[in-house]
Amino acid sequence: MSWQLVNNDRREEQLLVNESLFALGNGFLGIRGNFEEGYVHSNKSVRGTYINAFHDITDITYGEKLYAFPETQQKLLNVIDSQTILISINGRRVAAGEEVQMERTLDMARGQSVRKLSWTDQEAGQTIVTFRRLVSFTMKELFAQQVEIETEREASVQISTVVNGDVSNFSDPDDPRVASGHAKRLTVEQTDAGDMLSVTCRTYESNLSVHCSAKSALSTAAERKVSTEAGRAKETYTFTSSGKTVLTRWSVYTDTYRHGEQLTNQAAQLLQACTSFEETAEAQEAYLQQFWSDSLLEIDGDPDLQQGIRFNLFHLLQSAGRDAVSNIPAKGLSGEGYEGHYFWDTEIYMFPFFLMTRPDTARQLLKYRFSLLEAAKIRAKEVGHTKGALFPWRTISGGECSAFFPAGTAQYHISADIAYSFIQYYLVTEEQAFLTDYLTELLTETARLWMDTGHMKDGQFRIDDVTGPDEYTCIVNNNFYTNAMAQYNLNWAAACWELLEEKDAEALRGRLQLEEGEAASWKKAAEHMYLPYDEKLRIHAQDDTFLQKKVWDLASTPKEKFPLLLNYHPLTLYRYQVCKQADTVLAHFLLEDTADEETMKRSYDYYEKVTTHDSSLSYCVFSMMAARHGDVEKAYRYFIETARLDIDNTHQNTKDGLHLANMGGTWLALVYGFAGMRIKASGLLFRPVLPKAWKSMSFRIRWRNALLEVRLDKDKVRYEALDGTLTFRHHEDTISLKEGEFKEIPLHEG
């Protein structure tokens, strides 16, 4: 059961949610779970096909535009639609109407979704139509469909399939989290219908082309007609069925980014390799078998939760870009929320899962960020810095896409977050080439940003006028999270130059124009970094003045007023102690050596009372830190909120796409939370605890050349080196395991 998601609800609202839940993708191509034949009653559907990073450039309009506000933004486009398969049986159009039974399943072991319709009528008797679809992990361009039509009696059948280039993006002017305009951004350049159907489209401004070619095969003889019209290529089969008929259909997508100029040829070539749905499905299953083995994460004692976990990991896999131009959009490739932009969500919430289970993907994600370094240096200059790299708050191809700088560009921590993920990668892999080729340069340029942003005053290094992760308080001085992350960034930037071999250092020093004493100045700034602390409350202050503000009365705020951002003017939110998400608590999670246990605990207790969790990035952090502080049951309660957030649509906006960062957060909460994993300069560390509700929990991670399996039972934890040799700590104890060895340690109730 935990391998499948089943949902047969056909109410309009849930259909939109299911479009996201049943979305299929492979990091390159994403296709929402729309019905091949469309809906019967609803006229609302976000019918979407997306290619990661495939975007147009649109103007940003401001009521009042100030200097260096970005003038354009990038927007992930809904590309050519090749989902449509229309079927008529005895002249009656097949659609999931009231008299039709429907069963819909997402199979996460096989990477397919299946939708089965069945009904009985006088003429044809019982009819069963089964749609299968997959987006291939082994051929990234491929979307494969199979339709099985089974009639009890002989029937006249017509099947049409369509490749449609006349597509638009979805827009909603009332929600700041969804795009509000620029819906139509693709022009159809060519439409062909022969043996294959194919459509090529070009963007209005970004000068990118996308192509889709589709071919199909029918298990029975039929008349086939083709046509093109208004940007659509269509084919129609007409035949008489008796028993079972199967239509197999392959659609292949190519785009300028990955396939240069020869989009049509390359698509045709790829299509040639597609011959059997069964073979494609087998390859898909084999790929997933490896994935589920590498990223094993099992809980004994709660099937619903297990389902949620699998669902979240499955979508992480489906969403992560694996090439030089793409990353993980905030909604994956499952919807248009946040316009396909990449945020810090990747580095802080999703990257660790890939880092510890699929280091190749992790490395590719970092290489993508590194490719934006030049753009970040230009952006820093635009904003007014003399040096350094300021990464954009939201972007696809490197330009800042945020139109509201207090909660966008002002989130300088993005640059430190990226630096943090680079450091983590180095700590886990110890790749010297990474240090030389990427890490040192990235940390140098981000360190330079902090030096130019902050300033020394009365012996303290201070960073003014930035926004921390919590967007309910914007443009503040000395945000604890930002300062602590900048400190880590600065310290590590200096450390890189010490870790480099001299010949590499020399070459880099010239290229990066490292000045005499520059690294020393970073160390000094880090050493004197001001980390606001309230002497009375004995907690870290979120910023210079947060704790001086009024406390929002959360208990008396009516339920319908949440999320607060949709019900209060930002000034009202800024004026109170109220947090959208974990901010200081997140810093304590990422950088636990910044504070002593008691300060972290008191801070947790304080901020928990003023946090609304209006951001889906919040729960997992509170879960992990509850586990850290020994409150396992609270950790469990927060964890529950993450694991099924989308399946249960608890944030009410899953229709716009899945909450990928929260999905990453599920994994974090289990591995960093309950298993208490940390990655430090001193190595790998565990401090495991197990919630009462579970009998056991197991997971696997990679550490350098080793594969480690960890299993938590009620009374013990078992570490086993499935592959390679590794050393790590369990609390204060150092454990070394050779390949095949394991060690069991008793667990005491928390």
Place this chain on the structure above:
Amino acid sequence: MSWQLVNNDRREEQLLVNESLFALGNGFLGIRGNFEEGYVHSNKSVRGTYINAFHDITDITYGEKLYAFPETQQKLLNVIDSQTILISINGRRVAAGEEVQMERTLDMARGQSVRKLSWTDQEAGQTIVTFRRLVSFTMKELFAQQVEIETEREASVQISTVVNGDVSNFSDPDDPRVASGHAKRLTVEQTDAGDMLSVTCRTYESNLSVHCSAKSALSTAAERKVSTEAGRAKETYTFTSSGKTVLTRWSVYTDTYRHGEQLTNQAAQLLQACTSFEETAEAQEAYLQQFWSDSLLEIDGDPDLQQGIRFNLFHLLQSAGRDAVSNIPAKGLSGEGYEGHYFWDTEIYMFPFFLMTRPDTARQLLKYRFSLLEAAKIRAKEVGHTKGALFPWRTISGGECSAFFPAGTAQYHISADIAYSFIQYYLVTEEQAFLTDYLTELLTETARLWMDTGHMKDGQFRIDDVTGPDEYTCIVNNNFYTNAMAQYNLNWAAACWELLEEKDAEALRGRLQLEEGEAASWKKAAEHMYLPYDEKLRIHAQDDTFLQKKVWDLASTPKEKFPLLLNYHPLTLYRYQVCKQADTVLAHFLLEDTADEETMKRSYDYYEKVTTHDSSLSYCVFSMMAARHGDVEKAYRYFIETARLDIDNTHQNTKDGLHLANMGGTWLALVYGFAGMRIKASGLLFRPVLPKAWKSMSFRIRWRNALLEVRLDKDKVRYEALDGTLTFRHHEDTISLKEGEFKEIPLHEG
């Protein structure tokens, strides 16, 4: 000389500036100084006619729209153009080309502008064409023109006049201070050409109509043809001239706000009264004679400065709305900068001139603000307050028109500024009816805003997340200016309820639902108001953290980088100690009892070093406070910047309209600055000083029922009660004068 402004420069740039400088208006109607015949070379002109408060409603587009961001704004419209008079002499079109001499004069004593063209050609000999125009102070709807054509020899002449309803606003997408879209907002509803020419237009959204009817009279017999076409009504006279011919033309504007629905009838009626340009001109001169007598302000020793002063007072008179729906736009009625919106500029910079010289106009300006109180209460609720009135940062009819809240809605001080002007009015006039009908209610609702915005913490009343006058630092806690003004507001709100007679208090208490202890809570908040003070520098801190920031290196900033707001991202500006304008210094000016002399002086010295004066609201404040601190020569240097700012176009944007607040600032700098006037609960006070450059300075003000003339000479000051009886202080000495009495007091060099 000082009564006239002459400018014959015909370069494109200066022509645009001159359109603002030579603008004529009367508080209702404003017409830019465009050429009747248009320009010869330039194709850039802001041809503008404005009716105060006559606006359309336009959508505001946001790249990212958050809760309670205003969805629409109001925009002052360029209305029907009736300036055009085209003349041909012997088939040659009259225009101020290169071979034509031009003299252009604004006559501030007579309230006219005159433009004289002269040239010689073979056929007609010497020809002189003189255009005169005025916007009447005695009939607010009237724009009168007279053209005198004098040819040396007989010539064939054609004169056309046009009333044009096909007009648009000016737009500039690159400057945040000018509108960037929505240029066309008027539809022509009717066009007639008979004895009169007339056009009626209607706005797209605000449902307002504007009408213009024009009639003309020619001093000689002529053929007259009329036509209508594309929103224009036109008449053409054809005749043979010998010697002098005079065309007189009257255009009358009516609008929905002031004339209800009978726009055409009322215009026709008004036109009937227009019979002689000379009579109209005489009435104009008589009106101005009274104005210049009431607002006498003379400096002996600097004619250029005297010209600047007259120019500024003249434009203040031309710009102030005197009816229930209008106020003073930031650019007067001289251009489209800031879209005709009303800001705090009125209350803090312009109102005092009217208060002390034309109390009727002052009262009308306050009544206009009072009429927006209900809208301000609604806005407070929208933003998230439970009570109180939050006045909009910029508005015409009461709705917030700011599309950038950190420097708009966040400027909560606007509500205290309005309260301050109401209090000043009461102090000067002591009108009991004003206390009962306006003052108490306005102060009660603004006091409630402060109570709901601020909060008591550790014995201090604190106001978080507002923006003070200085827009180079936004969204701060405890802005000194805001807190000090709120304190004054709260104290006076409580005082009102004590000043009221019991029967009035009882009625108001019910209507305003004053709660038991509410006034006492205001007093307590005021008493505990937190006014940030830096113990080390011993100055008032601009806000909680301003003095902790980096100091901007103004000396090393290249000239072309000013104004900074057009060259740096707001975050960069926020991050430094750098001020666009006086902030804390302004508070010390308005509320001198908030600080001791030494604190004010030290604060002045400190903030002066970090202020760019990028706002035209800055110089006058630094001038006044320099005078206050005894540095008369510095006061003089700052003053110089104010008096001729527009005439010399020192801010490079006079083309968009005049800087009305700075014009008010000129008067403030003379009367509050050099004469050291203050209005306090204890009465009227002077501390006069005279700059070395001047032989003397004289001015008149009204105080309750008296008219006082003050004359500063090198060695003495002379106070004379021209009318009525009054008591005031000169430094510590109390002086009482009966009508006709004067008192001379020796002045010591500063």
